[in-house]
Structures are given as structure tokens and as C-alpha cells.
Amino acid sequence: MPSSTPKHLEFLKRSTRALRGGGQKAIERQIAMGKLTARDRITAILDTSSFHEYDLFVEHRCKDFDMDKKVLPGDGVITGTGTLSGQGVCIYAQDFTVAGGSLGLMHARKITKIMDHAIKMGLPIIGINDSGGARIQEGVDSLAGYGEIFYRNTKASGVVPQISVILGPCAGGAVYSPALTDFVFVVDQISKMFITGPEVIKTVLGEDISMEDLGGARVHTEISGNAHFFARNELECFHQIKKLMTFLPGNNTKRPIPQAPAPPKAKYNVEQIIPAEPSKPYDVRDIIKAVCDNSDFFEIQQRWAANIVIGFARLNGETIGIVGNQPLVLAGVLDVDSSDKAARFIRFCNAFSIPLVTFVDLPGYLPGVDQEHAGVIRHGAKILYAYSEATVPKTTVILRKAYGGGYIAMCSRHLRADFVFAWPTAEIAVMGPEGAANIIFRNEIAAAPDPVAMRKQKVVEYTEKFANPYVAAAAGHIDAVILPADTRKFLLHAIQISKQKTESRPRKKHGIPPF
Ligand code: HXC
Numbered sequence: 001m002p003s004s005t006p007k008h009l010e011f012l013k014r015s016t017r018a019l020r021g022g023g024q025k026a027i028e029r030q031i032a033m034g035k036l037t038a039r040d041r042i043t044a045i046l047d048t049s050s051f052h053e054y055d056l057f058v059e060h061r062c063k064d065f066d067m068d069k070k071v072l073p074g075d076g077v078i079t080g081t082g083t084l085s086g087q088g089v090c091i092y093a094q095d096f097t098v099a100g101g102s103l104g105l106m107h108a109r110k111i112t113k114i115m116d117h118a119i120k121m122g123l124p125i126i127g128i129n130d131s132g133g134a135r136i137q138e139g140v141d142s143l144a145g146y147g148e149i150f151y152r153n154t155k156a157s158g159v160v161p162q163i164s165v166i167l168g169p170c171a172g173g174a175v176y177s178p179a180l181t182d183f184v185f186v187v188d189q190i191s192k193m194f195i196t197g198p199e200v201i202k203t204v205l206g207e208d209i210s211m212e213d214l215g216g217a218r219v220h221t222e223i224s225g226n227a228h229f230f231a232r233n234e235l236e237c238f239h240q241i242k243k244l245m246t247f248l249p250g251n252n253t254k255r256p257i258p259q260a261p262a263p264p265k266a267k268y269n270v271e272q273i274i275p276a277e278p279s280k281p282y283d284v285r286d287i288i289k290a291v292c293d294n295s296d297f298f299e300i301q302q303r304w305a306a307n308i309v310i311g312f313a314r315l316n317g318e319t320i321g322i323v324g325n326q327p328l329v330l331a332g333v334l335d336v337d338s339s340d341k342a343a344r345f346i347r348f349c350n351a352f353s354i355p356l357v358t359f360v361d362l363p364g365y366l367p368g369v370d371q372e373h374a375g376v377i378r379h380g381a382k383i384l385y386a387y388s389e390a391t392v393p394k395t396t397v398i399l400r401k402a403y404g405g406g407y408i409a410m411c412s413r414h415l416r417a418d419f420v421f422a423w424p425t426a427e428i429a430v431m432g433p434e435g436a437a438n439i440i441f442r443n444e445i446a447a448a449p450d451p452v453a454m455r456k457q458k459v460v461e462y463t464e465k466f467a468n469p470y471v472a473a474a475a476g477h478i479d480a481v482i483l484p485a486d487t488r489k490f491l492l493h494a495i496q497i498s499k500q501k502t503e504s505r506p507r508k509k510h511g512i513p514p515f
Helices: 006-019 024-032 038-045 064-069 105-121 140-156 172-180 198-205 211-215 217-223 234-247 284-291 336-351 369-373 376-389 404-409 433-440 442-447 451-466 470-474 484-497
Strands: 052-054 077-084 087-094 125-131 162-171 183-187 192-194 229-231 298-300 308-315 318-325 356-362 394-403 419-422 427-429
Touching: 038 077, 038 087, 038 125, 038 234, 052 105, 077 105, 077 234, 087 105, 105 125, 105 140, 125 172, 140 172, 162 172, 162 234, 172 192, 183 217, 183 234, 192 211, 198 211, 211 217, 217 229, 229 234, 234 298, 234 308, 284 308, 284 318, 284 356, 284 484, 308 336, 308 484, 318 336, 336 356, 336 376, 356 404, 369 376, 376 404, 394 404, 394 484, 404 427, 419 484, 427 451, 427 470, 433 442, 433 451, 442 451
Parallel strands: 087 125, 125 162, 162 183, 162 192, 183 229, 318 356, 356 394, 394 419, 394 427
Antiparallel strands: 052 077, 077 087, 298 308, 308 318
16 A cells, blocks of 8 residues: 555554553553553564554543543553563553553453464463553443453463563552463562552551552562562663573463573582581572573562572573572471462462472471461462472472471372482471470480480480481482582482373372461
8 A cells, every 4th residue: 555545544553643652641650650661661662663552542441530531542552462581472551641551341351362373372461560450431431341350360370470560550450360360570669569559558558658668669569579570770671581481381281392401500509508507508599500501590579488499490490499498588488478378389380380399407397376366277288289280390309308288298209209309418307406306315315414415315315316417318308419419410310210200199189288
């Protein structure tokens, strides 16, 4: 069609108007807030020139409150498909410059259409949230729109990876779409996520709080655990998204694309990380880096429940999911938050056929009234459930302490680990030698002429008998006692020979995990 025909000019006029979003003033305001525009965000995330936009000409249908006089380009959301590192993705970005990115009926339909494409075509979904929430003028139609999105988030769960990026307000019920997705990214000073805003809190509770302190990026990556990745600015956030995607498959029938295998960096010496003194902490991430390809460990939820470490790495170029107790924080105990954090990650890996490697060093579950009252029984059960349910290849390495319920919970043989290895420093017992001696030798210690010396002797006796890997090895609960230097070799082999693993469970509609 020649470019000067009336039809062509009409197309140009309409598309130029729609592509302007909320207009120059609103765009300038967006930029002044340190934010990119919705379209620039999509362009920055996807491969160059790969974005194909749909539904540019969708219009809202609301007639109330003078809405029939308002043009809302694209109805405040941009949707389409593109590629990221060559792999197809579905993407949407709410456009705050158009009615505050508020969600009305047609806005929601655009989002659900692209979500349906993602489910049908087996493509990951990336949703960029920057919105004042339900479009107030559209009433229950807006609420219906959210319901349709939540339903699809749930339908897509475990089928395609779902990523939420919070780049502005995400208020009210809108927060539940990100909460239903697999990974939530936030940016310092830009992300604001809350159910009820500061004004409601002031009215109902009489408390003054800023949006930042209520639901800013730090709050959700350090306190609530609602978000998984913290970035200082949008570009850093996009870099994190791109990196995450390299570890993931497009859907639950695919495998992540393998990368070129690479040995760990020489600066991480696996033999020199655990201190000689058994109660001294160390950073479990150094052990992970000492065994995985290129020492590249992509940590998730780094700032929250830091007593457990989760993330992706590669062995021989293949993605693996790593869970490790972190002796640097609370001696690596399991508690309410760390159990939640690990359990959800284990379920993600299982859903997307990503093999799990677990590093164990913990004194058990965290004791205390706070934890009991916060439901450590229920939350702690999640990790047992997640590991027991998982049928992906599961390999466990016991580094040092593996006491009590913690030993069982951290992917023990009893929860069907395929391979359990223990370092010579492993201590596998019902509890630590000090506590054990105090209980089982209480009478002998009390009756001894020198109770202190007797206690010491009993601790030594208990340590010699149980604080080692050999009792568990003798019972076949672990498969091999291995030298730290051989860990990578054993892991590479375990992953390699588990590739065709099949394991089934009784048929059921679904289990009932301790949510
Ligand atoms: C309609 C909205 C809107 C909304 C913002 N706008 N939110 N329009 N419905 N929910 C419009 C504003 O009227 C304004 O239009 C433009 O977007 C920019 O908004 P500002 O307020 O000027 O921007 P800012 O000062 O940056 O404040 C942003 C904000 C604030 C904090 C998000 O707009 C706000 O508090 N909005 C309402 C948030 C809220 O309560 N949402 C409903 C939540 S309930 P003009 O024309 O002036 O440019 C909910 C239920 C969902 O979402 C339940 C699902 C289960």
C-alpha cells in the first residue's frame, strides 16, 4: 500500500496517537519519578527489535463519570510477545501515564489474552506492574478483571514461569497477581506494594507511615519476603530478569538451555572453607561457588530468611536448584521463614524438572516461644512436604551438622534423596553432643564427685560415638563419605546419571500441603 493513501495515513494517525500513551506531560512526570515508560521498559528487557505489540487500538467501554469523553490509549497497558536471549516470551506493561495504569475491563482483557497465549504456547509470562489498582470508575468490571488474572496466574502456575516486575504502585487487590507468580522483582524507591495504603492506615489505625516504609522494595525483600530480587534501578532490575531467564525452561515440558560447561574459579577452595572448630560459622555460598560451573551462583531472596540460601547454578552446563543452610545466620537453623522460602523454591524446581542439590549444616529447627506461636510446626512441615513430593533428581551433601528434625528435613534419604553424600566432618545425630550428654547422662553427671569433668567426658563419649558420618553410613542412610575435594566430581556424576530418572507417586487430584 503506498504510504500516501488515505488508509495508510489514517493508520499512521491512529497508531501515533495510541503510541503517545498518556501524552508528553504525563511521560515527563513518569521520567521525573525516576521511571522509564512502559514501552521503554519492554524494549529494555527484550531482545532488540523483537517486541510485537497487540491490541494497541483496544478502547475502554465505560460510560460512567464522563468516561465516554476520555480516550485512554491502549487502555493503559501494553501487551505483546517477543524474545529474550532468543527464547519466546509473553509480556505486558501497565502504562501509568494513562489513567495511572488503572485496571479496567478492557485493560484486564488485554492482560488475560496474553496470558492465555502464554499458556497455550508454553511461553514464560513477564508482567510489569505500575498501576493505581482497580479503575474506580469501572466498578465491579475492574474487580472481575483482577479475578480473571488471578485465575490465569493459578492455571499457569507450574506450566510456564511467571515473573512479576513491580515498577511503581501495585496497590490493593492488585498485589495478588504478583503474589501468585514465581518471581517478583522490585526496585529501590520505585516499587510500592501494599494491600491498604497509608491513607487507609491513618484513618483506621491512626498511624502515620510512608509508602516506602509500608511497602517499598526493601520492605518486601528484607521483611515480608514477598519479593525475590532487589535492584537499585530499573536497568539493574532488567539485567537480573535476563539472567534469571537463562536458568529457566520455557515451560514444564522443556529443559533449560544448557550453557557451555566451565570449572569453578580457582579462588574458591572447597577444602578450606569449613573451619576446624565445629561451632565456627562460614559462608555456605563459598562452598556452592567452589563446586558449581564458573562459580556462578544466582541467589534468590538473598536479603530475607538468610539462614537458608536458595538459587540457581549450573553443573556441567545444566541448571540445578540449590538449597543450603547458611551457618553465618542463626547457625543455619530452619524456622518459619526459611522453611517457607526453601519449600516454595523446591516446588518451583520440581514443577520445572530442575534437579535439586542440597547442602546441609544445621543444628535443627529454631526453638522458642516466638517460633512456636508463629506456627513453626505448620511452616516447618512445608519443607518436608516439598522435598517428599519432589521427583526431580535430588542430591544431598551433608557438610557438618545434621541434627534431629533438621537432618530429616534437609532432603534426607528418608524423604527420597537419590544420593546422600557426607563429608568426614559430618555429624549426624538426634542433637548436638552438649545437649545430648546433658539429657541422657543427667544422673551420672549429677552423682559424680566432679560433675563438670564428668560432663566433659560424657560429651566426648557421645561425640566419638555419634558426631560423625559413619553410624549413618553403616545403616545405609548415606551412600558415600566423600572428601570435600571430590564433591564436584560426585555431583556431576549424580546429575549425569539421574537424567532419565523416573519416580511416581500414588494417583491423586492433588496433595494438601501445609499452606
Ligand atoms: C482510576 C486512577 C486510579 C484508580 C490513579 N488514577 N489510580 N484512576 N482508578 N484506581 C488516576 C488519577 O486519577 C490520575 O488521573 C492519574 O491516575 C495519576 O494518579 P495520581 O494520583 O495523580 O498519581 P500519584 O500522585 O503518583 O499517586 C499514585 C497513587 C494514587 C498512589 C497510585 O493515584 C492512588 O492512591 N490511587 C488510588 C489507589 C487505590 O486506592 N486503588 C484502588 C485499590 S482497590 P489524572 O486524570 O488526574 O491524570 C483495588 C481493588 C482490587 O485495587 C481488588 C482486586 C481483588
